Amino acid sequence: xxxxxxxxxxxxxxxxxxxxxxxxxxxxxxxxxxxxxxxxxxxxxxxxxxxxxxxxxxxxxxxxxxxxxxxxxxxxxxxxxxxxxxxxxxxxxxxxxxxxxxxxxxxxxxxxxxxxxxxxxxxxxxxxxxxxxxxxxxxxxxxxxxxxxxxxxxxxxxxxxxxxxxxxxxxxxxxxxxxxxxxxxxxxxxxxxxxxxxxxxxxxxxxxxxxxxxxxxxxxxxxxxxxxxxxxxxxxxxxxxxxxxxxxxxxxxxxxxxxxxxxxxxxxxxxxxxxxxxxxxxxxxxxxxxxxxxxxxxxxxxxxxxxxxxxxxxxxxxxxxxxxxxxxxxxxxxxxxxxxxxxxxxxxxxxxxxxxxxxxxxxxxxxxxxxxxxxxxxxxxxxxxxxxxxxxxxxxxxxxxxxxxxxxxxxxxxxxxxxxxxxxxxxxxxxxxxxxxxxxxxxxxxxxxxxxxxxxxxxxxxxxxxxxxxxxxxxxxxxxxxxxxxxxxxxxxxxxxxxxxxxxxxxxxxxxxxxxxxxxxxxxxxxxxxxxxxxxxxxxx
Amino acid sequence: xxxxxxxxxxxxxxxxxxxxxxxxxxxxxxxxxxxxxxxxxxxxxxxxxxxxxxxxxxxxxxxxxxxxxxxxxxxxxxxxxxxxxxxxxxxxxxxxxxxxxxxxxxxxxxxxxxxxxxxxxxxxxxxxxxxxxxxxxxxxxxxxxxxxxxxxxxxxxxxxxxxxxxxxxxxxxxxxxxxxxxxxxxxxxxxxxxxxxxxxxxxxxxxxxxxxxxxxxxxxxxxxxxxxxxxxxxxxxxxxxxxxxxxxxxxxxxxxxxxxxxxxxxxxxxxxxxxxxxxx
Numbered sequence: 001x002x003x004x005x006x007x008x009x010x011x012x013x014x015x016x017x018x019x020x021x022x023x024x025x026x027x028x029x030x031x032x033x034x035x036x037x038x039x040x041x042x043x044x045x046x047x048x049x050x051x052x053x054x055x056x057x058x059x060x061x062x063x064x065x066x067x068x069x070x071x072x073x074x075x076x077x078x079x080x081x082x083x084x085x086x087x088x089x090x091x092x093x094x095x096x097x098x099x100x101x102x103x104x105x106x107x108x109x110x111x112x113x114x115x116x117x118x119x120x121x122x123x124x125x126x127x128x129x130x131x132x133x134x135x136x137x138x139x140x141x142x143x144x145x146x147x148x149x150x151x152x153x154x155x156x157x158x159x160x161x162x163x164x165x166x167x168x169x170x171x172x173x174x175x176x177x178x179x180x181x182x183x184x185x186x187x188x189x190x191x192x193x194x195x196x197x198x199x200x201x202x203x204x205x206x207x208x209x210x211x212x213x214x215x216x217x218x219x220x221x222x223x224x225x226x227x228x229x230x231x232x233x234x235x236x237x238x239x240x241x242x243x244x245x246x247x248x249x250x251x252x253x254x255x256x257x258x259x260x261x262x263x264x265x266x267x268x269x270x271x272x273x274x275x276x277x278x279x280x281x282x283x284x285x286x287x288x289x290x291x292x293x294x295x296x297x298x299x300x301x302x303x304x305x306x307x308x309x310x311x312x313x314x315x316x317x318x319x320x321x322x323x324x325x326x327x328x329x330x331x332x333x334x335x336x337x338x339x340x341x342x343x344x345x346x347x348x349x350x351x352x353x354x355x356x357x358x359x360x361x362x363x364x365x366x367x368x369x370x371x372x373x374x375x376x377x378x379x380x381x382x383x384x385x386x387x388x389x390x391x392x393x394x395x396x397x398x399x400x401x402x403x404x405x406x407x408x409x410x411x412x413x414x415x416x417x418x419x420x421x422x423x424x425x426x427x428x429x430x431x432x433x434x435x436x437x438x439x440x441x442x443x444x445x446x447x448x449x450x451x452x453x454x455x456x457x458x459x460x461x462x463x464x465x466x467x468x469x470x471x472x473x474x475x476x477x478x479x480x481x482x483x484x485x486x487x488x489x490x491x492x493x494x495x496x497x498x499x500x501x502x503x504x505x506x507x508x509x510x511x512x513x514x515x516x517x518x519x520x521x522x523x524x525x526x527x528x529x530x531x532x533x534x535x536x537x538x539x540x541x
Numbered sequence: 542x543x544x545x546x547x548x549x550x551x552x553x554x555x556x557x558x559x560x561x562x563x564x565x566x567x568x569x570x571x572x573x574x575x576x577x578x579x580x581x582x583x584x585x586x587x588x589x590x591x592x593x594x595x596x597x598x599x600x601x602x603x604x605x606x607x608x609x610x611x612x613x614x615x616x617x618x619x620x621x622x623x624x625x626x627x628x629x630x631x632x633x634x635x636x637x638x639x640x641x642x643x644x645x646x647x648x649x650x651x652x653x654x655x656x657x658x659x660x661x662x663x664x665x666x667x668x669x670x671x672x673x674x675x676x677x678x679x680x681x682x683x684x685x686x687x688x689x690x691x692x693x694x695x696x697x698x699x700x701x702x703x704x705x706x707x708x709x710x711x712x713x714x715x716x717x718x719x720x721x722x723x724x725x726x727x728x729x730x731x732x733x734x735x736x737x738x739x740x741x742x743x744x745x746x747x748x749x750x751x752x753x754x755x756x757x758x759x760x761x762x763x764x765x766x767x768x769x770x771x772x773x774x775x776x777x778x779x780x781x782x783x784x785x786x787x788x789x790x791x792x793x794x795x796x797x798x799x800x801x802x803x804x805x806x807x808x809x810x811x812x813x814x815x816x817x818x819x820x821x
Contacts, residue, residue, distance in 0.1 A: 044800055045793070045796040045799075048796040052792055085686070085687075086686050086761055087687065087690065089687050090687055103767070104767075110768060114769070118784070118788075121780065121781065121784040121788070122784065125788065125789060126792075129789065172694065172698075173703075257803065262803075270795070270796070270799050273799070274795070277788075277791060277792065284770060285769045285783065286766050286769045286771050287768060288777070289766070289767065289768050289774075291767075292703055292704050293776075294690060294694045294698075294703065297695075299695065300698065301698070302694070302699060303698065303699055303700050303703075304706065304708055304775055304778075305776075306777045307777060308777045308781065309778075309782075309784070312781065402708065402709040403778050406708060406709045406715055410713070411711075412709045412713075414713075
């Protein structure tokens, strides 16, 4: 388009060209753009799960800004005289009254509230699903352990942000949630009471909690989340995206499509799809109808009080814990609250956060990995993940034990007792079963490589024997099925030196040998080249 | 005939016969054994009503509650229960009970209102007790909705749920949902405290307050779901279930759809490669 001869300066003619030239002359963006706009991203649907989180967070910011314009974060006592007549003349906090006004008297307010809340659910769900994807494909391995930690931080911040958010309207459910939270804080030994008084500025509920939660919800936590998301994305950009094994792909390259124009269009389009979908939910499906719950009054409560789904696990653990409480020297140690609130989630969340380091230590693998694992090829990791899901799932289920009981005509105690056993036995069974399934799938892959895929064609030989024709796989398929490493357990190399002196850190080495034996002891070997050639030449297809 | 005999070995034949047999037995039962046919002349006088009620009582209630309402190991004494309790239990189909259990379940109502009134009169004659309320006591009063809401959230919602969707109690007992309950039955339930429900006599909850609660329940249960689909009005649990099923599946489908659409150039290359392979 622009005419340029040697030595002559290129003069942009289009408006966009002029603007870009203007910026380039002042900011020097051409170099950075040239490099980054051609950044390659691999194509797979599971790589778009993180984008769902990012987009729902943007939607949360936009809708949240709208809500702050109308919400009054105050526990001040007012008498409601708005459009919703069943609450007409009822005394309530300004926070609740302003949420009612937002829902009934502000144009588009209810839609914005519902978009905000649905986006919050999508945000947390997206994070969970994205984390599971990263876990099961081993995308957290070196060099991405730190980004896993950042992602884990985002996950916990999202939980906190969600809890603060739904506690703000000061309706009957959110007040109940806060009351439970206060109980959890009180169960902390020695300092619990002090923390509770500090948090609520005196006795529960007091006047301080809503303004404080408001600041945390709209400034502190979103700021942290925004910062961590930036760091998360910079690391993804810098470390490049992982990819599935395939022809031409290795740990040193990325095969995919460039950011500009392909991923610009795909990611931009996906943003609008997610935004549209959440807006549709906000317009069509009711969420958190606070006017039905009524204002929070500490002496009122409702059956079927439930938290948002991401707090369900904690709720379930609390409902599941047997009543263990000790009294000594005038102090109470409420293990019935402390264990489900701090100890169990501490173990679960600690395990999630530290898993990349635990696995690296067990396997002794210090290499960089950019090619993803198929979950079946790491049976122990996959089984651990499914066991974790089962553990979390049983706790989550028990959080809704009252609703399950009423809907299915069951006794709530029976459900609780079943869950008490299931939360221990379920993960063990899930671990065993998942490993079996993974080994089975690996064996099927091995058979496919050696004997080809089933064609569905049955032939009959002159002798009368029936056999199925197997078609050999393409080179690409063969590569995909055999690209993984088959890991072997580490062995103790030197127990003692020549003089019979035990090796340093022998204990740790022994423990590690045991752990890696557990991790990799049972395995399915992939076909060797000889086995493959033999099967090809012998014609056993 | 031939067609019938050829089908007798059909895999579903046994089920058809079973359904026919059950239908036949049921019809016979309904025709001859149903307690609704235990007829008694509707009396005009209260003495006649009590006598009729006693006859009905002896047929359907006495096996558990005793020949004179004194109670037995299967059912409590009804002396002093009052007509309101009888009207509630029988007109909601809870009595006569189908089977013992954690709680007596609702089922189809077996008696006409006239028969229920007669039974109620008989039980009332045994030792008094709360009487069936008049319509003016339980009719919906729109000006009492706000007061009713406060009273409902203070006294009722801890078992019956904020939207009257019901709630669970211990050991398989439950507080039933109030989404269909008639205003009269609600009043009687508060007055008599059936099954696991506490009693709210007029000394505790004056008649006007009962009316306020009923007004609140009836007016809000007919209220539109302002936010769209109500998801059963049970709060965050159904919202979570909805997003993890419908929401997750929809978003995954969008992701798969977008990831599957690649550029024209690379699609062509893939097609060429496939054609090459096919040509071999």
